[in-house]
Amino acid sequence: MLSKWWWRFKMDRGSLWKRVVWAIHNNSRSWSFIPAKLSLAGPWKQIKKLSDDFEAMGINLELMFKGYPGSEKQMLFWKERWLFDVPLCEKYPLIFQLETNKNALIRDRVIEGDAGRELFYSWVRLPTSVAETDELDSLSVAVMGFEFGLGADRWVWKLEDSGIFSVNSVRNKLQHNVFSDLRLEFEWNNWSPIKVNFLVWRLIQDKVPTTMALTRRNVVVTNSRCRMCDEEDESALHLFGSCRVADQIWEFISRWCRIRSIFILELSDLANIHKRNRGSERWKKAVSMVTQAAIWVIWRSRNDAVFNGKHPNVSRMKEEIKMLGYMWLKSRVKLENLAWVNWCNFDLYALGV
Ligand SMILES: [Zn+2]
Structure with missing residues (x-):
């Protein structure tokens, strides 16, 4: 596998692959999951990494190319x-x-x-x-x-009619095609990191490895109880919806953001909380970012409980959600008046959202 990518890169069919890597690399703000500088000494590492990242998103990068000999x-x-x-x-x-x-x-x-x-x-x-x-x-x-072309062999990027690679076509593919294929109405939120979007996306498909999900896949689980509350079996709907801990988190979010009480009846509700409320598009995007942060923090605390035996601390989780939201806004939205106190009051108007 590795050698194939390396070979492709070296063979300079070539330049197209390099452009993929460079173009994405140059947009590192929106593609932060691609690691640092492309080192000339070992470009194959990045190419390997790139294809893995795409595969994690459900995209086979190689399939996006077709040869026209x-x-x-x-x-x-x-x-x-x-x-x-x-x-x-x-x-x-x-x-x-x-x-x-x-x-x-x-x-x-x-x-x-x-x-x-x-x-x-x-x-x-x-x-x-x-x-x-x-x-x-x-x-x-x-x-x-088969009709062979005249002259040189060509590689064509299948996502664009022109056949020419573009970063936008990759991003559109990631953000729309992949998600809409699943008819899940999942809206990509570029104010939160890709890994967080990805978690939520997997969650609403019930693909997050809770103990019940593992049991479904015939993995032997010694304790199927939810480690957050120790009251019920740990399904995704329980962990993120009805669990005592999740309940307190959603209660906090609805008070903090001044939105309606949050009821999670099915997993898709987790991606749609912001839609149940009135507000501008940007306001909704901020609320959606906060709910994504909450899901992220719940999952992290759960992993901490399962793997490190740490008892969940709800007040710390609340602080973490606030802090993450603040950091994401700061690094990804670049607001000028991002005062912590305004964020704590969820005063989006003062923040200029
Ligand atoms: Zn629980």
Whole structure:
């Protein structure tokens, strides 16, 4: 895996990958989860990291590229995406097994001769079974019908009609496509960090590893009780909704932000608290940021209780929520009059939100 990324980077097909990394890197404010400077000594580390980050967001970065081989035909015949949206080794696994050179280039297999296009396969043994010959027929028909470009091979960024990579297309993909695919009405809030958005997003899909969620996945859990209250089994809905600790947190949030009482009846409610209240878009965004901070703090305290045996301290959790919200506003929204006292009164008007 690693070597493939490194290879891609080095091969300079190349420049496109570099631009991905650089472009995202240069926007580090909105992409803070990409680590520091891209060191020229070891760019593959960052590329690896980048693909991991994307994968964590449910995006396969590699799928965003498609090859358009021209007359050079220097892409890997079996392993790169060009003929279909999947590489040929995945689409035709049986005959790929029979290939003698798994890294053959397109030009090794497809020759444009005087008599037209010819296919040169090289097999360990000839495809014989029905399944194998079916694959071979299907592959051959597709290759014979493919229109190669003129000139150099190209890589195309699939998220833009122009085929040219742009940071915006990545961000849009992350923020809209991925989330709206799930029809969960999850609104990305760029006032809180990506990892926090991600937690909430996973939470409303019930994908946060509470003890009940682990039990569902057949993980043996010795104690399924909620460690925050020790009264009920720990499901996500309990931990973030009905638990005594969560209840006090939501009570605090509704008083502090002067919003309606918060009732969590289903997990999606956790992402929609701000929508149940009237206010400007920016006011709602601030309330949503605060609720995200609350969810983040509840989850962190829960982990502290589970893994470090620390008893939850509700007043400290409240302080932490206030502090996190303040820090996020300060670093991510860049307000000029961000006085702590105004934040403690949730006086958004005075803060200039
Ligand atoms: Zn509880």
